[in-house]
Amino acid sequence: MMKMRHIQILTPLPYSDGDTKLGLKEWRHFRRRRKQLTKKAKNHREKLSKKQVEISEAEKGGVDVTSLKIELQSLEKEMDKITEEQEEFKKKEKTMPWNVDTISQQKFSKTVINKQEKGKTQEELTDEEKEKRLREFSQKYEKEIKHYGMLRKFEDSKKYMMEHPYLACDETANYLVFWSINLEMEEKHELMAHVAHQVICVQYILELAKQLNLDPRACIVSFFSKIQVADEAYKQAFQDEVEAFIGRIQKRSKEKLEKLMEEAEEEERQKRLGPGGLDPVEVFESLPEALKECFEKQDIPLLQQIIAKMEPTEAKYHMKRCVDSGLWVPEANKEEQATSNEPSFISS
Numbered sequence: 001m002m003k004m005r006h007i008q009i010l011t012p013l014p015y016s017d018g019d020t021k022l023g024l025k026e027w028r029h030f031r032r033r034r035k036q037l038t039k040k041a042k043n044h045r046e047k048l049s050k051k052q053v054e055i056s057e058a059e060k061g062g063v064d065v066t067s068l069k070i071e072l073q074s075l076e077k078e079m080d081k082i083t084e085e086q087e088e089f090k091k092k093e094k095t096m097p098w099n100v101d102t103i104s105q106q107k108f109s110k111t112v113i114n115k116q117e118k119g120k121t122q123e124e125l126t127d128e129e130k131e132k133r134l135r136e137f138s139q140k141y142e143k144e145i146k147h148y149g150m151l152r153k154f155e156d157s158k159k160y161m162m163e164h165p166y167l168a169c170d171e172t173a174n175y176l177v178f179w180s181i182n183l184e185m186e187e188k189h190e191l192m193a194h195v196a197h198q199v200i201c202v203q204y205i206l207e208l209a210k211q212l213n214l215d216p217r218a219c220i221v222s223f224f225s226k227i228q229v230a231d232e233a234y235k236q237a238f239q240d241e242v243e244a245f246i247g248r249i250q251k252r253s254k255e256k257l258e259k260l261m262e263e264a265e266e267e268e269r270q271k272r273l274g275p276g277g278l279d280p281v282e283v284f285e286s287l288p289e290a291l292k293e294c295f296e297k298q299d300i301p302l303l304q305q306i307i308a309k310m311e312p313t314e315a316k317y318h319m320k321r322c323v324d325s326g327l328w329v330p331e332a333n334k335e336e337q338a339t340s341n342e343p344s345f346i347s348s
Contacts, residue, residue, distance in 0.1 A: 041082050041222075042212075048075050049218030052165040056217075069163070076162065076221055083225040137171035145175050149195045157201060158224035168209075168216040173202040177249075184253035196246045200238065201227075276324020283325040287318060295327060 051072050058065045125133065138145070144164050151157045161167055176199045183192035205223045209216040227238060269279050284295065294303035307315045322328035 037082070037086050041079075041086060044075070044079050044082055045212075045214060045218045045222060048072070048079060048221055049215045051075055052162070052217040052220075053215070056166055072162065079221045080225055083222070084229065087229050134171050134174050137169075138175050141167070141172075142175070145172055146179070148172070149176050149179060149198045151198065152194065154201075154224050154228050157198065158220065161220050161224075165217040165220060168202065168205050168220055170206065173199055173206065176202065180249045181253050181256065184249050185257055192249060193246055196249055197242050200242045200245055204238070204241075272326075274324050274326030276321075278321055278325035280325040280327045283321045283327055286321070291318060295322075 051068065055065050055068045055072060058068060141164075144167060148157065148160055148164070148167055151160060176195055180192050180195045180199060183189075183195060201223070204227075205219050206216055208219045208223055212219065227235070230238075269281075272279055272281060274280055284292065287295070290306045291303070293299075294306055307319065310318075319328065323330065
């Protein structure tokens with residue numbers, strides 16, 4: 001039988017007025033503290049984002065970023081503390097009894113209006129622009145992307161991405177997707193599954209940035225800190241995403257392999273085509289068994305006998321297809337007899 005959770009109805013009673021006021025005061029303080037933590041976390045993410053951008057720009061300009069990275073590490077540690085404090089706060093909130101304030105608390109505390117960024121967003125780019133951007137980004141940062149793709153621990157991924165914040169973008173995710181497909185096609189299944197895991201990490205960061213209307217670089221610490229201390233439900237949801245993505249990679253690689261095989265077969269077929277544009281393999285398979293035996297044995301006298309016994313129309317049809325496919329090459333001085341139904345067509 002399901003047990004009903006104990007709900008406190010903090011209504012002023014003649015004999016418990018003081019306790020009621022204390023309960024209401026405690027919950028109001030609780031809610032204020034929650035808002036303060038939320039605001040503090042947001043402000044800190046913005047500081048991290050600015051610092052990451054500052055480091056990224058400095059590195060591009062060849063400036064020494066040692067002091068900036070020290071400042072960044074300090075901000076990261078502070079962000080970790082804030083994240084832990086928020087998690088502890090959530091655990092405490094779950095253990096507290098329900099009352100009117102908690103039952104009727106506001107579902108959404110604010111409305112986020114996406115701001116228009118400068119330039120085109122990923123969704124606004126044409127296929128050609130996306131391809132160009134990916135190509136240029138990959139050529140410039142391929143080494144860094146592959147290094148990130150080979151990392152195995154969340155903490156290592158977090159550290160490396162914080163040192164290379166420009167990797168928090170769609171181009172990194174897209175490159176890793178293509179790499180995953182190629183690995184699967186090469187039958188490197190275990191490595192493909194690992195890179196697929198790193199793809200989902202990037203996609204989670206991008207999705208978090210979209211929801212919070214922040215630069216993805218500002219969400220690196222938030223995601224990796226959260227995933228490491230998250231409850232089982234969140235971790236399971238993440239793992240389900242990884243498994244589903246692996247399934248899509250396997251399906252896509254299979255389709256690509258099939259297409260490549262079809263293209264290879266067609267290319268080979270084109271090379272085989274005879275002077276009349278017919279495939280000798282297909283023509284040979286369509287021949288009567290008696291004619292097949294003649295071509296397999298390369299027995300011209302036998303071929304002449306078989307043709308002589310056939311209906312002229314049938315003999316003409318099969319021999320013309322043999323010539324057009326290159327199975328039968330008449331002598332140069334007898335080319336005019338190529339469509340003849342007389343036995344002399346195949347005489348030596």
